[in-house]
Amino acid sequence: MNRRTFLQTSVCATSAVVAACETHSGVADMDAPVPRPCAATRWRKDGVVLEATEPWEGENVQNFTARAEPLGRGAWRLWYSVSGQRQRYAVAFAEGVPGQPMKKVRAALSPREPPDEPLAIGNLPEGWNPVQIVHLRLRNGRHRLYFWAHGPEIARYLAADSDDGRRYRVVDPLRPTLYHPNDRAAFGVPSPDGVVFRAEKSANRPSDEPMALPWLISNDATNIYQLADGTFEMCSVALIRVPKNDPAYVAEDNAPGLLRVVDRYTSADGLRFENRRRVIQRDADDPVDQQFYYLSLTHTPKGRVGLLGHYRCRAQTMDLEWCFSRDGVDWRRPRRTGWLPRGEPPAPDCYGIYAGSQLVEHDGRWHLFYTGVNSSHNGRHAYGKARQVVMLATTDSIWEE
Numbered sequence: 001m002n003r004r005t006f007l008q009t010s011v012c013a014t015s016a017v018v019a020a021c022e023t024h025s026g027v028a029d030m031d032a033p034v035p036r037p038c039a040a041t042r043w044r045k046d047g048v049v050l051e052a053t054e055p056w057e058g059e060n061v062q063n064f065t066a067r068a069e070p071l072g073r074g075a076w077r078l079w080y081s082v083s084g085q086r087q088r089y090a091v092a093f094a095e096g097v098p099g100q101p102m103k104k105v106r107a108a109l110s111p112r113e114p115p116d117e118p119l120a121i122g123n124l125p126e127g128w129n130p131v132q133i134v135h136l137r138l139r140n141g142r143h144r145l146y147f148w149a150h151g152p153e154i155a156r157y158l159a160a161d162s163d164d165g166r167r168y169r170v171v172d173p174l175r176p177t178l179y180h181p182n183d184r185a186a187f188g189v190p191s192p193d194g195v196v197f198r199a200e201k202s203a204n205r206p207s208d209e210p211m212a213l214p215w216l217i218s219n220d221a222t223n224i225y226q227l228a229d230g231t232f233e234m235c236s237v238a239l240i241r242v243p244k245n246d247p248a249y250v251a252e253d254n255a256p257g258l259l260r261v262v263d264r265y266t267s268a269d270g271l272r273f274e275n276r277r278r279v280i281q282r283d284a285d286d287p288v289d290q291q292f293y294y295l296s297l298t299h300t301p302k303g304r305v306g307l308l309g310h311y312r313c314r315a316q317t318m319d320l321e322w323c324f325s326r327d328g329v330d331w332r333r334p335r336r337t338g339w340l341p342r343g344e345p346p347a348p349d350c351y352g353i354y355a356g357s358q359l360v361e362h363d364g365r366w367h368l369f370y371t372g373v374n375s376s377h378n379g380r381h382a383y384g385k386a387r388q389v390v391m392l393a394t395t396d397s398i399w400e401e
Contacts, residue, residue: 034332035302036400037322043340043393048348049098049369050078050390056106058084060388062371064354065132065223065296070362071095078102078369081131081147083388089129089150093119098369098392114167121160123170127151130158132220134357136270139230143168144270146177148220153187153204155180157222157236159271171271178236178273179212180220191217192276195239195258215276219260221294221309223357224270232270233328235295238263238278247288250313254378260291260311264328280308280323280331289313297328298359304328305398307355307368310338316376317342318352340368340393346383348372349391359398368393 052061066079074097082090096102107119107130114122121130130147138144143162148155157178160168179186181195184202189212201211219237226232240259242248249257262280265273282290293309303326310321319338325331343349349372360367372391375382 032326034324034334037305037335037339038395038398038400040339040341042395042397043368044395045343046099046392046394048372048389049392050080050094050102052082052387052389054104054106056088056090057082058088059385060084061390062354062388063356063369063390064371065134065221065294065357067135067357068360068367068369069135070360078390079133079135080390081133083131087129089131091121091130091133091145091147093135114162114169116167118166119168120166121145121168121170123160123173124149124158125151125154125173128154128173132222134222134224136224136226137165138226138270146222146224148180148222149173149176153182153184153202155182155220156185157218157220174206174209176216177234177271178216178218178222181217181239183212185209186212186217189214189217191239193238193240195241216273218263223294223296225297225299225358226270227299230268232267232273233297234265234267234273235262235279235297236265237261237292237294248282248313250289252316252378252380253313260293262292262295262308277329279325279329280333285336287312289315293318294355295323296355296357300398302399305359306331307339307359308333309354310336311377316351316378316381318354318373318377320353320355320370340370343372346374348374348387348389350374350383351376365394365396366398368395 060083062083063080069077078094092106094102094104105118107121108115108117110122111126114120128149128151132148134146136144143165145160145168149158156176158170158176160170162168181197184205187198188201190196219239222236224234237260264277264279266275267273280292291311293311296307298305306323308321308323310319320340322335322339323331323333352373354371356369375386
């Protein structure tokens with residue numbers, strides 16, 4: 001079996017839940033010309049706008065998958081995560097003018113009801129630490145947070161709702177939106193692509209906690225959105241195994257033998273996702289070590305602009321690739337290279353660029369808040385002291401003029 005045949009066999013897994021990998025030429029406007037993005041030279045980098053300054057932040061902060069919300073008069077609310085040691089994961093927001101000192105608010109966590117704090121998350125079991133936060137203002141006026149929770153044998157994507165935008169309550173910690181293969185409820189349950197990390201079931205899974213549903217087993221790096229009709233779409237990364245003799249096997253990766261591809265899910269309520277479809281994977285025009293680490297979306301009148309995590313596994317670099325879709329399913333990738341250039345070493349973003357939840361058009365300019373990384377993805381090399389920071393780039397237009 002050659003590499004291309006293997007990929008096609010893997011991604012069109014024989015699961016009744018994952019839709020077939022057909023093309024969508026029947027959609028009326030799929031053959032219309034794809035709008036072109038602005039040139040990479042049109043971006044202006046404004047440098048680091050948020051870095052670790054508090055004892056609880058350690059060395060690394062990231063806005064990966066998180067939202068940036070304008071507040072007026074040049075101020076923003078930047079949602080972000082503390083992303084160093086797993087036992088110190090945390091979520092927070094910072095408010096102020098980027099480039100100036102910002103007020104930071106860390107989420108207060110409770111296994112009971114959320115405390116009366118500026119940002120609090122309740123009904124979160126003790127020792128479960130949140131990371132990769134997404135904030136949505138729902139169309140019904142309520143607020144919702146999504147985040148990956150990590151703890152002993154815990155790696156799952158939770159939703160928490162709030163009426164006031166301050167105090168959030170996890171909907172159901174035992175029935176999450178997604179499971180990572182390292183979660184106790186996923187032990188012994190293969191993903192739709194046949195990936196299972198631990199064959200034996202966990203003795204620590206409570207009796208009232210169901211086993212993971214196969215179509216909800218995913219890697220992390222998840223972005224989620226509420227659409228105009230009130231439904232939800234979510235993009236997360238799936239894993240495909242390759243053997244050691246496959247050219248795509250990269251021993252120096254932090255997950256050797258696993259390829260990362262992008263799946264799209266849809267849901268009526270944003271809590272129960274039953275529709276899953278493969279939307280981005282490596283093809284014959286990509287290098288053999290090409291993987292896709294994330295996909296964040298910006299809805300525009302022309303269609304969805306995608307910021308795609310363009311991961312070159314051998315070089316251990318993460319670029320931000322521009323892609324485009326009119327329906328969220330059929331994606332065009334005309335550039336296949338970095339849209340926002342990484343910095344030259346030892347710049348804070350010389351090894352990797354990890355996009356936030358979306359581009360933001362505000363005050364006549366487009367804003368891209370992103371996480372810059374100066375170290376390889378496997379952590380074996382860095383230019384200077386390894387760290388993650390939040391950076392900002394702006395452009396007058398994201399379209400070719």
